Amino acid sequence: MRLKRLLETSTFRLALIYLALFGVSALALLGFLYVATAGVLERQTAETIQAEITGLAEQYRAQGLVRLRQVIERRSAAHPQRASVYLLTDPAGRPMAGNLDRWPEADPGPDGWLTFTVEVQVEGDGVERRRARAATFGLTGGFRLLVGREVEDRLQIQSLIKQGIGWGLALTLLLGLAGGFLMSRGMLHRVDAINRLTRQIMAGELGQRIALSGTRDEFDQLAANLNAMLDQIERLLQGMRQVTDNVAHDLRTPLNRLRTRLEIALLADPEPAEWRALLEETLADAEKMIGTFNALLEIARAEAGSDRTAFGPVALAALTRDLAELYAPLAEDREIAFACACPPGIEVQANRHLLAQALANLLDNAIKYTPSGGAVRLSVENGAPGPAITVADTGPGVPANERERVLERFVRLDATRSTSGNGLGLSLVQAVARLHGARLVLDDNHPGLAVRLEFPAAAAAAPQPVAA
Amino acid sequence: MANLSYIRVMRALIIEDDAEAAEYLAKGLRESGHAAEVVGDGRDGLLHAATGRFDVLIVDRMLPGLDGLSLVHHLRATGQTTPVLFLSALGEVDDRVKGLRAGGDDYLVKPYAFSELLARVENLARRRTTTPVATKLAFADLELDLLSRKVTRAGRAIDLQPREFQLLEVLLRHPGQVMTRTMLLETVWDYHFDPQTNVIDVHISRLRQKIDRGFDVPLIQTVRGAGYCLRAPEASA
Numbered sequence: 036m037r038l039k040r041l042l043e044t045s046t047f048r049l050a051l052i053y054l055a056l057f058g059v060s061a062l063a064l065l066g067f068l069y070v071a072t073a074g075v076l077e078r079q080t081a082e083t084i085q086a087e088i089t090g091l092a093e094q095y096r097a098q099g100l101v102r103l104r105q106v107i108e109r110r111s112a113a114h115p116q117r118a119s120v121y122l123l124t125d126p127a128g129r130p131m132a133g134n135l136d137r138w139p140e141a142d143p144g145p146d147g148w149l150t151f152t153v154e155v156q157v158e159g160d161g162v163e164r165r166r167a168r169a170a171t172f173g174l175t176g177g178f179r180l181l182v183g184r185e186v187e188d189r190l191q192i193q194s195l196i197k198q199g200i201g202w203g204l205a206l207t208l209l210l211g212l213a214g215g216f217l218m219s220r221g222m223l224h225r226v227d228a229i230n231r232l233t234r235q236i237m238a239g240e241l242g243q244r245i246a247l248s249g250t251r252d253e254f255d256q257l258a259a260n261l262n263a264m265l266d267q268i269e270r271l272l273q274g275m276r277q278v279t280d281n282v283a284h285d286l287r288t289p290l291n292r293l294r295t296r297l298e299i300a301l302l303a304d305p306e307p308a309e310w311r312a313l314l315e316e317t318l319a320d321a322e323k324m325i326g327t328f329n330a331l332l333e334i335a336r337a338e339a340g341s342d343r344t345a346f347g348p349v350a351l352a353a354l355t356r357d358l359a360e361l362y363a364p365l366a367e368d369r370e371i372a373f374a375c376a377c378p379p380g381i382e383v384q385a386n387r388h389l390l391a392q393a394l395a396n397l398l399d400n401a402i403k404y405t406p407s408g409g410a411v412r413l414s415v416e417n418g419a420p421g422p423a424i425t426v427a428d429t430g431p432g433v434p435a436n437e438r439e440r441v442l443e444r445f446v447r448l449d450a451t452r453s454t455s456g457n458g459l460g461l462s463l464v465q466a467v468a469r470l471h472g473a474r475l476v477l478d479d480n481h482p483g484l485a486v487r488l489e490f491p492a493a494a495a496a497a498p499q500p501v502a503a
Numbered sequence: 504m505a506n507l508s509y510i511r512v513m514r515a516l517i518i519e520d521d522a523e524a525a526e527y528l529a530k531g532l533r534e535s536g537h538a539a540e541v542v543g544d545g546r547d548g549l550l551h552a553a554t555g556r557f558d559v560l561i562v563d564r565m566l567p568g569l570d571g572l573s574l575v576h577h578l579r580a581t582g583q584t585t586p587v588l589f590l591s592a593l594g595e596v597d598d599r600v601k602g603l604r605a606g607g608d609d610y611l612v613k614p615y616a617f618s619e620l621l622a623r624v625e626n627l628a629r630r631r632t633t634t635p636v637a638t639k640l641a642f643a644d645l646e647l648d649l650l651s652r653k654v655t656r657a658g659r660a661i662d663l664q665p666r667e668f669q670l671l672e673v674l675l676r677h678p679g680q681v682m683t684r685t686m687l688l689e690t691v692w693d694y695h696f697d698p699q700t701n702v703i704d705v706h707i708s709r710l711r712q713k714i715d716r717g718f719d720v721p722l723i724q725t726v727r728g729a730g731y732c733l734r735a736p737e738a739s740a
Contacts, residue, residue, distance in 0.1 A: 364705040365701070395694070
């Protein structure tokens with residue numbers, strides 16, 4: 036089973052493909068080597084023999100049998116070791132000249148050549164049988180001529196080369212297979228580790244992380260990325276859980292109040308006027324809950340980023356002037372000094388409605404939390420990298436260690452949730468900031484809070500045509 | 504000055520496939536003194552609407568048979584100009600633009616307050632009957648000149664900020680009708696969101712100080728739970 040899995044791995048399949056390619060190229064290389072060595076030797080021998088036999092035949096034609104016999108005798112004498120073999124026979128097959136005793140008993144090959152063994156005197160008194168190859172030539176009158184060479188050494192070299200090639204190929208295949216096997220096993224081992232872990236995580240052990248081997252190879256990179264993804268998912272899940280808890284709390288409380296009020300009213304059997312007041316209170320509660328839902332939906336929409344199509348150039352001077360004009364009377368009523376400063380000519384690519392709503396939320400908050408006699412200031416600077424909109428107040432501010440947290444949904448510094456508001460205002464601002472690629476920064480205003488929306492440099496670029 | 508036009512009974516056609524919601528809506532409209540019919544299907548809705556018997560159409564965007572946008576598109580193609588209020592669960596700016604482009608006159612996102620819907624459909628139904636090319640708007644002893652941008656009450660000049668002038672103009676164009684806070688924010692400031700604080704109330708109270716202070720009869724009335732209305736008390740009507 037384990038072996039089967041191993042053979043099914045992509046690494047093993049890759050190793051096999053590689054092995055096949057490598058084997059074919061090795062075979063081609065060795066084949067060339069063989070032709071270039073053994074083949075050349077063989078051709079050379081054949082050519083010399085052919086040349087010699089042709090030369091002898093010409094001498095026979097020109098000067099007759101006697102002369103031929105003399106030449107063969109002389110050449111045979113020069114090769115007592117039978118490195119070259121010669122034989123001339125008469126029409127009856129009897130030897131007339133040469134260093135062979137008789138015509139070899141071998142059938143000619145398809146090329147007309149004979150392969151046979153000769154006995155060779157070696158040093159000392161020994162006799163050795165060696166293979167030889169010879170060409171034959173029929174002369175007029177039934178005489179026959181044979182010229183050959185002893186090729187034992189060459190044949191042995193040839194067979195050695197063949198063996199070498201064979202072993203080489205076998206070894207290549209064996210090593211390749213073993214290597215592929217080992218490699219697949221290593222890969223499978225690491226992939227299995229990741230698979231096991233992901234199954235554990237899916238089974239609910241969300242805190243598990245993949246161990247890194249420390250080699251910074253591609254598996255480590257993959258594992259690091261998977262771990263980062265798991266961290267992100269865990270964070271999101273935690274956020275979701277937090278939101279769900281808060282939604283439950285924020286909706287359960289008014290729902291419960293609503294139910295209790297209705298129950299008690301049914302028990303008490305109130306006067307018509309009281310019924311009316313009761314219904315009005317109930318309606319107010321319902322409206323508050325719907326408001327919470329709508330705010331959540333708006334945040335979700337801004338976070339989904341689907342409002343991108345409604346982007347266009349927005350002149351910040353006009354936008355802030357409008358908002359200042361909308362909020363100034365409210366501030367004045369609460370005896371808060373309200374100021375707005377925006378140099379002309381600053382534009383950002385934005386969804387005007389969402390941006391206005393985000394700024395309105397910030398102004399709502401600023402005015403809500405600033406005591407009378409305080410000040411709220413809405414300002415725009417063309418800073419680096421891009422434009423920044425700031426809403427600053429002189430209220431109680433937000434402690435530095437809470438500034439991250441107040442951006443989360445439903446988080447309110449007032450733990451009892453007794454002041455009005457649903458704790459979603461800054462979350463929407465945060466979502467809108469993200470949609471615009473802007474950074475939301477909470478800062479100390481000494482005293483009070485300064486909330487800044489810092490747009491990226493690109494957002495301030497020249498107005499682009501935007502599909503409406 | 505008798506403003507009979509706004510007491511007139513309005514006939515509304517509700518095209519909405521959620522039968523329960525549609526019935527509540529119809530009941531609410533009838534309680535408010537109007538007539539209402541309910542159709543639950545897009546095709547039937549188009550047939551009914553094409554008769555021209557109605558003063559206002561309340562059209563859900565998601566309908567079986569024929570969706571709301573196509574319904575209004577077809578209706579407009581036949582030359583029928585009955586005002587249309589879209590109801591939708593889709594609240595993105597883009598959706599609103601699509602609705603208005605298809606020939607809708609107003610757009611309301613679910614869930615909505617009935618008072619908001621009532622104010623908007625009354626506004627739409629009445630829009631047909633007013634002549635928009637007046638250069639002077641008047642209500643009781645209050646007069647607003649659109650050309651010279653001057654406002655007088657009982658002949659006395661009242662000095663208004665530009666936004667206050669716009670606010671009063673909107674109220675004067677809908678005498679006797681409830682204008683909700685969101686409607687005012689939409690028409691005067693062109694913002695489509697719910698402010699968390701009472702910004703609009705503050706603006707109204709300033710306007711009110713300027714035009715009602717020193718006069719026996721207050722003209723800008725607060726309609727509880729709904730909005731504001733330019734209405735003279737019965738005695739002076």
